[in-house]
Amino acid sequence: MFSLLGRNTCVCDRINRRELLRIGGLAAPGLALATLLASRTAATTTTGDRTFGRAKNVIYLWLQGGPPQHETFDPKPEAPVEIRGAFQPIATNIPGIHFCELLPRTAAIADKLAIVRSVSTDDNLHDGSGYWLLTGRKYAGPNSREIRATDWPYFGSLVKMLRPSEELPALTSVWLPDVMRLNDNVQPAGQTAGFLGGHWEPQRFVCDPSRRDFKINGLAPPADIPPLRLSHRVSLLHQVEQHFAQWERSGRASQYDQSQHEALDLLTSGRAREAFAIQREPEAVRDRYGRNRFGQCVLLARRLIEAGVRLVHVNWPREPGDTAVDNPMWDTHAQNADRLEDVLCPLFDVAFTALVDDLHDRALLDETLVVAVGEFGRTPKINRHGGRDHWGPVFSLALAGAGISGAQVYGASDKIGAYPVADRVQPPDFVATLFHLLGVDHHATFADLAGRVLPVTTGQPIYKLLGTSPVTTARTQPGGDIARVPPYDDRPLRNTDFAAPGPLHEIGAAGRIKGWQARSFAPPGHEGQLVVEMIDERAPSVERGTRCVRIGIDANAAGRSPFVQGMRALLTQEVRSPRAGHYTFTVHASGGGTSREVYADWFLRHFACRLAIVGYLDLNKDPTHVRQFATVPFEPPFVAHGATDRHRFSVTVALRSQDDGAMETSMGVGVAVIVENSLRDALDWPAGAAAWISLHDTELTFDARPRDETVKV
Secondary structure, eight states: OBOSTTSSEEETTBOOHHHHHHTTBSSSTTSBOSOOOSOOOOOOOOOSOTTTTOOSEEEEEEOTTOOOSTTTTOOOTTSOHHHHOSOOEEEOSSTTOEEETTOHHHHTTGGGEEEEEEEOOOOOOHHHHHHHHHHSSOOOSSOTTSBOTTSOOOHHHHHHHHSOOSSOGGGSEEEESSOOOSSTTOOOSSSSOGGGOGGGOOEEEEOOTTSTTOOOGGGSOOTTSOOOOOSOHHHHHHHHHHHTTTSOOOSOGGGOOHHHHHHHHHHHHOHHHHHHOGGGSOHHHHHHHOSSHHHHHHHHHHHHHHHTOSEEEEEOOOOTTOTTSSSOTTOOSBOHHHHIIIIIHHHHHHHHHHHHHHHHHTTOGGGEEEEEEOSOEEOSSOOTTBOOOEEOSSEEEEEEETTBOOSEEEOEEOTTSSSEEESOBOHHHHHHHHHHHHTOOTTOEEEOTTOOEEESOSOOOOGGGBOSSOSOOOOOOOOOOGGGSOOOOOOSSSOTTSOSSSOOEETTOSSOOOSOEEEEEOOTTOTTSSEEEEEESSOTTSOTTOEEEEEEEOTTGGGGOOBOTTOEEEEEEEOSSOOSEEEEEEEEEEEEESOHHIIIIIIIHHEEEEEEEEEESSTTOOTTSEEEEEEEEOOOOBOOTTOOOOEEEEEEEEEOSSGGGOOTTTTOEEEEEEEEEOOSSOBOOOTTOOEEEEEEEEEEEEEEOOOOTTOOO
């Protein structure tokens, strides 16, 4: 079994030089200097097809986990609700073609897309189905959850061998932003050069280009090594050999071939360093792709293909804390609708359309193939946790750009999205189509390390997908509402300072509520005694940031006396996309009222205030029907009118998902502020008296469960 870290992998802002030299790199593992295979198979036989070789570049978006076909490109509005799900179809800009309402931006560029709705592997394993998609070959080894030297080469490794970049040969095939993992550190087969050997590995950059301090340190000699004279290529190899003689390496400078000179050119030309300088993009462009790891990786992919990289693979990045949960990435076994609405579709819809439009605006789309695909789809029927499970019998993918005839849907699934009913597509034909567009004949062969001559693919190009113009010129107004799917926001709570206009949502209102909900509960005949409301701390005309939530008893309460047991007020909000790890819910609060004595002797004596982190018990996410993971009492000190004192109170809990089978996040997580009376007997509230607590702002911090590096199978 092998690990990918240390195999042509560059970790941004951190580099292990000794490890890089061990695999034949010079200051960066992506610059492979070990001897390349001596021969390349001639694979670019002219076919006469106008789309052959149309793609100079490929941007391959790997939607790891398996997107649901029903909520992306193949909605089934006539199916029962447990099949079709919570969302509606919308019209695209092509008459008769509909996508899910969570992809409104994508619907508006359907004229540039070819959607395949009949992809099939019949394999429900991430590793097995993914291997087939990424290599074009069914897995034949003992365990596809492990990388082995006998694996069939990843598609990008064969591209590196057969169609190297003219501008950046050493960076022909690039993989962002991390190696592919299943839970924890399980690295499945299908993502390496396999039996071709390490020379043909894609160049992996483990990085986050959305960070302000993003940079790649590996494209120049490290600062702690004396400068090399790089002005003359002929003397460069000799200098390098002497300079690194004290480190472990094999071969001599005289044995280096042209590929090593090309790799060393990266150190002198600056082309690669310039491509990775994403900070030079205009702010508006970076915003357009989304200020998140996936969006910025997609933008970085565009910069790399502009610099001459042939293939950029963008792996869907994991979020902090999702290394052992039941809905990581697109693998939505639980809370499928919530994950799609809050995280997955906003990320994809923004970045994917920004890429296609950006390439089009730069006149690059005609020569760049864009692929969006996952390893399989999701089950037609929604499970008891509101999720969809693995489904290889049918799923969808999207293609755009070079050689793709847009404005079409190819293939079809049945009425519940379970099986193909027309034009079934299997991975060999999909991979053959990619090779064809890159100018590699699907009958081409290559030689392995033992000299065996092997076919690049056993499939046939899907010619009905190919063309130099859309299949129709008909257009229509796309449906959907972009405001319905705003750009991704990674904050776990909304409106934490209560500054957004409008009242609190009432608990029990129809539909799923995003944001703060509140309600006061009391026995019949005692409603309205305990109040929870959003107020302005000053005049209504003051600037933002002065609103607060007040929970308490107003001056008219005496007329509604006596107070009895069972009075309770609740302020709560669902946590967006909870993961495994430590949560801390914090409020800044103060006490108030007609006097300090009323607040202390009447309110705090008879009412208890608590902070809580809770878990929902059903898919309705009823905040009155929860289990409490953690709760702490708090008593804000009295603050006189006009004073600005604020006091901090917090509750903390560690939540697990798959660890020990806990599944504590499976139904969702919420935070709550609870005020409830502790009366044993009826209480007559003093006339004209008022008392309350004020919540001025809130915060939810998250410390993710770390990846367990020891879990590898």
